[in-house]
Amino acid sequence: MSTLLRTTLVEAKLFLREPTAVTFGVLFPTVIVLVLGAIPTLREPSQEYGGARFVELWAPSALVLGIGIVALQNIANVLATYRETGILRRLSTTPVHPAQLLLAQLIVALVAVAVAGTLLVVSAWLLLDVPLPRHPWTFVAAFGVGFGAVLALGALVAAVAPNARIAGGLATLVYMVLMFAGGVFLPRFLMPDALVRLGDYAPPGVQGLLTAWSGDPAVLATVGAETGAPQAVQLAVMAGVAGLAGLAAARLFRWE
Amino acid sequence: MAVVEVANLHKRYGGTVGVDDVSFSVDEGEIFGILGPNGAGKTTTVECVTGLRRPDRGVVTVLGLDPRRDRAELRQRVGVQLQQSRLQEKITVAEALALYSSYYRRPADWRHLMEALGLADKRRTRFGQLSGGQQQRLSIALALVGSPTIAVLDELTTGLDPQARRDTWDLIEQVRAGGVTVVLVTHFMDEAERLCDRLALIDSGRVVALDTPAGLIAAARREQRVRFSPSAALDDRLLIDLSEVTDVRRAGSQVIVTGTGNLLHAVTSVLARNRIVAHDLRVEQASLDDAFVALTGRRLDP
Numbered sequence: 001m002s003t004l005l006r007t008t009l010v011e012a013k014l015f016l017r018e019p020t021a022v023t024f025g026v027l028f029p030t031v032i033v034l035v036l037g038a039i040p041t042l043r044e045p046s047q048e049y050g051g052a053r054f055v056e057l058w059a060p061s062a063l064v065l066g067i068g069i070v071a072l073q074n075i076a077n078v079l080a081t082y083r084e085t086g087i088l089r090r091l092s093t094t095p096v097h098p099a100q101l102l103l104a105q106l107i108v109a110l111v112a113v114a115v116a117g118t119l120l121v122v123s124a125w126l127l128l129d130v131p132l133p134r135h136p137w138t139f140v141a142a143f144g145v146g147f148g149a150v151l152a153l154g155a156l157v158a159a160v161a162p163n164a165r166i167a168g169g170l171a172t173l174v175y176m177v178l179m180f181a182g183g184v185f186l187p188r189f190l191m192p193d194a195l196v197r198l199g200d201y202a203p204p205g206v207q208g209l210l211t212a213w214s215g216d217p218a219v220l221a222t223v224g225a226e227t228g229a230p231q232a233v234q235l236a237v238m239a240g241v242a243g244l245a246g247l248a249a250a251r252l253f254r255w256e
Numbered sequence: 257m258a259v260v261e262v263a264n265l266h267k268r269y270g271g272t273v274g275v276d277d278v279s280f281s282v283d284e285g286e287i288f289g290i291l292g293p294n295g296a297g298k299t300t301t302v303e304c305v306t307g308l309r310r311p312d313r314g315v316v317t318v319l320g321l322d323p324r325r326d327r328a329e330l331r332q333r334v335g336v337q338l339q340q341s342r343l344q345e346k347i348t349v350a351e352a353l354a355l356y357s358s359y360y361r362r363p364a365d366w367r368h369l370m371e372a373l374g375l376a377d378k379r380r381t382r383f384g385q386l387s388g389g390q391q392q393r394l395s396i397a398l399a400l401v402g403s404p405t406i407a408v409l410d411e412l413t414t415g416l417d418p419q420a421r422r423d424t425w426d427l428i429e430q431v432r433a434g435g436v437t438v439v440l441v442t443h444f445m446d447e448a449e450r451l452c453d454r455l456a457l458i459d460s461g462r463v464v465a466l467d468t469p470a471g472l473i474a475a476a477r478r479e480q481r482v483r484f485s486p487s488a489a490l491d492d493r494l495l496i497d498l499s500e501v502t503d504v505r506r507a508g509s510q511v512i513v514t515g516t517g518n519l520l521h522a523v524t525s526v527l528a529r530n531r532i533v534a535h536d537l538r539v540e541q542a543s544l545d546d547a548f549v550a551l552t553g554r555r556l557d558p
Contacts, residue, residue: 006358010351017346086341093306093336094402095328096359 003096008104015108018074025069026116029062030123037128045218049189052218056130057187059120060209063143064182066116067204068175070109071151073168078105079158079253080167089256098255106151113147121213131215138231139212145238146204150178152245153203159253182206189222196223201237208234257284259406259437260305265314267300274300276461278314282406287428287438289448289455289469291544297461298441299339302408305439306336319405332361335404337395339411339441345384349375349394352383353401360402373397373427389420396427400436407431410441425451445544459552472547482513482523484534494530498522510536 015021033055036042042054049057079102082088088098124130133139153174161167179185181195181202188196188206200207207223211231214220260282267275275297282288290298303309304316307323307330316323321330343352353370357363370376373393378386386394392412399407409428413421428451432438442448448455449469457465457472465472479502490511492504500522501515513523520539527534 001358003359006355010347010355013351014344014346082344085343086338087343089308089338090336090341090343090398092308093331093334093338094356094359095331095361 004100004104007096007100008107011101011104012108012111015074015112021070021074021112025066025074026112026119028069029066029116030120032065033059033062033120033124034127037124043128049222050218052216052222053130054187055124055128056214056216056219057189057210057222058183059124059130060206060213061183061188062120063117063209064204064206065179065184066120067113067147067150068178068182068184070112070116071147071204072154072157072175072178073171075105075109075151075154076157076161076167076171077164079155080161080164083158083254083256084164086256092255102155106155109151110147113143117143133213134215135212139209142205142208142212142231142235142238145235145242146208148242149203149205149238149245152242152249153178155249156245156252159249178202178204193224199223200234203238203241205234205238208238258282259284259319260288260439261315261317262301262305263315265301265304265316266312267297267304267309268312273461275304275311278456278458278461278463280456280463280466282437282439283454284437285432285435286453287432287440287451289452290439290441290458291443291445291448291452291455292458293443296458298443298458299410301458302336302410302439302441306330306334306408332402333405335399335402335407335436337399337407337409337412339414341395342391343383343394346382348380348382349386350379352394353397356398357401362403364401364403366397366401369397369401372430374423387420389416389423392416392420392424393427396424396431400431404436406437406439408439408441412440412442413444413447421447445548449544457548457551464551465547469544472551473544475547475550479514479516480519481540482515482520482537483510483540484523484527484537485509486511486527487533487535488531490527490530490532494526495523498526 036058037055045051045053082101088101091098091101121132125132154171157170157174158167161170181198182204183191183199183206188199208231210223211220258281262281263279265275265278278297278301290301292298300309304311305318305323307327310324318330319333323330349370353366357366370379373396375390375393375397378390383391383394396409396412399409412428413424416424425447428438428440440448440451452469454466454468455472456463465475467475495501495504495511495513498515500517500519501513503514505512513519515522524534
């Protein structure tokens with residue numbers, strides 16, 4: 001077994017021992033959607049949303065919530081803590097480069113959001129009749145680059161923050177902005193058009209997730225899907241954010 | 257045979273000089289101490305030795321390797337316990353040891369190491385739940401888990417209670433008995449005196465002395481002092497006439513004799529010849545603390 005695999009398995013165990021990350025990052029998105037789905041007016045098509053179903057409209061925002069917790073909050077905190085408490089420094093005295101530990105963390109985060117996403121999509125499908133993604137490959141791509149962009153921002157926060165406390169504060173700030181743009185706090189169809197468009201480009205790209213997921217024209221109409229940026233452009237923007245922020249994080253990251 | 261050689265090491269950070277001019281060599285199988293006050297440049301020195309920092313000037317050779325160029329090989333053969341390095345709060349003792357042992361080409365048996373360091377009953381305990389002494393023992397175990405030829409241990413007992421410190425010292429002696437060369441960084445005199453075969457005294461980035469603890473002490477104070485309360489009247493001249501004695505003073509009922517050589521024997525012989533018993537006889541010997549004061553003009557622990 002390679003050292004990266006061993007390190008990843010240990011980091012995965014450590015992730016599972018963090019109740020906040022597991023509960024809020026992995027389970028919470030599904031729980032919220034199911035709870036909202038238990039309310040008949042939110043489960044059924046409503047004239048208020050132009051004939052769309054609220055749960056179907058809002059489900060991608062729940063994904064944004066999970067990605068934000070795992071890839072932004074948790075990663076920024078873990079990386080900054082590993083540096084501050086000398087874990088990276090200790091590792092740099094062994095034959096293993098401390099970058100392996102960071103890589104292991106990123107893999108754990110990827111698996112965690114993949115589990116969170118699958119759980120949400122499948123339970124919404126089984127329990128709330130929200131169809132499975134209409135364009136599954138585009139959905140996976142949007143999910144992948146969106147996650148990558150948020151993860152890169154989380155790593156960048158850890159790279160520039162002088163300590164874990166400031167990393168936590170900065171990550172929360174960025175998190176609030178992304179959650180707002182992603183329609184987590186206020187459903188996007190209630191927002192002015194300019195803010196809805198923000199969701200096209202703010203990582204992880206709630207609009208891209210929505211358009212790849214839902215085939216209901218009523219759902220798409222509420223957030224101006226047909227007038228918004230083409231999907232390819234949205235994906236490219238996410239990939240660009242992931243690349244630039246990732247590169248900046250790698251360059252700026254201090255090992256001690 | 258020297259396993260570590262440091263020659264004219266110099267390292268500055270911005271405007272301040274961390275290490276000015278440090279040279280020493282460590283022989284195979286010894287416990288070598290690097291002793292000095294906080295900020296003297298001890299940690300910078302070991303960071304250069306372990307390849308974590310690049311020296312501005314000077315040559316460092318460890319097991320015939322260049323710590324920067326041959327860092328991969330060096331890391332296989334040198335175990336390091338750094339000052340204030342923690343682990344993940346929720347990693348267990350067994351998980352940490354198993355993981356770190358997988359990093360090495362020829363690891364030690366980590367279960368055996370866990371037994372030897374008295375951590376076996378804590379194997380499932382998370383790092384954050386261990387006491388300071390247990391965390392320190394785990395740190396030492398991680399420095400040894402790769403079966404290193406040299407172990408570098410930085411500020412090993414800082415923050416430990418007296419019992420934990422003594423246990424840690426016993427442990428270091430066992431490690432050396434196992435054939436590992438130990439480089440010990442400390443600002444504790446008693447620790448250096450107890451453990452080290454030889455030590456380099458560092459002050460303001462320079463080596464001010466390099467000797468055995470006993471040699472340093474002897475160099476620092478050739479004079480000794482004998483104090484006692486004589487059982488009968490004693491003429492000072494009896495003592496002053498001795499070649500070993502340089503000074504005789506009185507403090508109340510006590511006589512304080514200062515001198516060199518075999519002072520105690522000379523004084524007690526004279527007293528015996530004159531049928532005087534010395535009550536409360538005390539010989540004041542210099543300690544490493546005195547040596548430090550003598551060499552640097554100030555105290556180690558302010």
